[in-house]
Amino acid sequence: MTRRRTILACAAAGLTAVGLAAQPAAARPAPTASVRLLALNDFHGNLEPPSGSSGRAIDENGDTVLAGGAAYIAAHLRQLRNPDTLTVAQGDLIGASPLLSAAYHDEPSVQFMGDIGVTASAVGNHEFDEGYRELLRIQNGGCHPVDGCSPAGPWRGAKFDYLAANVLKQRGHAERPILKPWTIRRINGVRVGFIGVVTKTTPSIVTPGGIKGLKFDDEVAAANRAARELKRRHVRAMVLLVHEGDQVRPGTRPDDCGAVPGAGSRIAREADPEIDMVLSGHTHQQYICSVKDPDGDPRLFSSGSSFGRVITEVNLKVDRRTGDIVRSSVKADNHVVTRDVPPDPATEKFVQTWKDRVSAIADKPIGKITADLTRTPSPAGETALGDVIADGQLAGTKDLGAQVALMNPGGVRTDLVYKTSGSEGDGVVTYGEAFAVQPFSNVMGVTSLTGAQLDALLEQQWTPAGEKILQPSANLHFTIDRSKPIGDRVSAITIDGAPLDPSATYKVAANNFLLGGGDDFTVFTEGKNQVLGPIDLDTLVAYFNAQGTISPPPLNRISGQ
Known part of the structure; x- marks a missing residue:
């Protein structure tokens, strides 16, 4: 068709060549796509607002x-979200949880x-x-x-x-991840x-029997394998959790x-440069850092505190x-989950439902204290609450x-405070409060050494990874001297x-955590x-129950500095 016929055809259709030319071209997408990540770490089943120092942030x-x-958390997430948001987490969402979550094997927190x-x-x-x-x-x-099933019915999975x-875990002739390595x-x-x-140190900080047959590989080596696999699938935007x-x-x-x-920044520095950022956890710290990847390019490295007190927000653009x-x-920025905003009503109702279900167990008094029993250490590393737990175990x-x-000090998860936390009265210790102190359901055992x-076991309180002072029962005393070499500090x-x-x-x-060699106390396995x-x-x-009322014991079982 000639150009003249084209114009006539357009006119017959009620259009003009001028009008046709005026139609805008299809809008081109922006060269980059905006993405927002919101991240949580180390929630530990804290559905209710945590108390004491665990419930404060700067x-x-x-x-x-x-x-x-x-x-x-739900209220702040709602404020921070936009249509281009993904929400992720960096582990310890469950475990070492308050009774509200742990009584039902943390299903409420995962939900x-x-x-x-x-x-x-x-x-x-x-x-x-577990x-x-x-x-x-x-x-x-x-x-x-x-x-069996919780009061909510059959668990449907995360x-x-x-x-x-x-x-x-070994599967046939190959070692394969027990869960997805990436998504x-x-x-x-x-x-x-x-x-x-x-963390590849997991075997030393969990009950060995629960991970029998598993291998915890180097974090960087595993991350790099996953990065190569994602690249083969033509995925170039990568986030390491x-x-x-x-x-x-x-x-x-x-x-x-x-x-x-430390261990976290080593991973952040050494992981495959295809990985664009590293969102971390485990140490319960709060920081936003930039590290250099192996190619010398800057890479985000962050952590968002613990117990649901901080949400990490990361805004980024992806080249289309x-x-x-x-x-x-x-x-990136770390937002404190303040309590000066209206709480999310649906979540409040959800938490209250589980509180009602567990209240008969949690509110039962087990005894009294005359003052706070805390994890505050003496110069030698001894704590009042650790002493009382050891006495009870003996x-x-x-x-x-x-x-x-x-x-083990790491198994003492919170303090017992004198001031009432509910309607039980000052000085009254409830089952729920005791559970918060020892939430792991470890089994006690006795071994012959x-x-x-x-003596060698007590020398294992110091390792290149740090110090972990064992809390002794009242009839065991020893002296430490940190100025001496590791392996010769106890007398x-x-x-x-x-x-x-x-x-x-x-x-x-x-x-059983310690008896299995947990926290690198390997002498227990002998x-x-x-x-x-x-x-x-x-x-x-x-x-x-037997003591009725307990006072903080004097911190004189471990001497020295």
């Missing part, structure tokens, strides 16, 4: 404010995480507290093999993907890959980095042509022949007032004639 003004609680839109999370070490098979149940669904690129999400027309890894982190220098403002380089994150566009294992008891082995060990006999045999009580007894929490409850 805001952007440097002020200490109340923070955390599921209903406030809450799904309800607020978490789409992927790295596994944390505490996800293995063993990896229980973690698989939490991911995939099904009722608990011992306790609504999000747990990622575990470095947790391997891909599409948002605003682009694809983002998420990789999850957990890692349950490992660094500490923070004292006095650091929350908007500063201030991180003391290459599919990669534009590093220069990455902006009393609860006497019928198994125990002569002394030792408690020679005096020389007990003057006495039991019932008598010097330790290196050749004699002593029956030592401890929880013990003989091990027998198991009650749950650790049950020994504490029975001790309170």
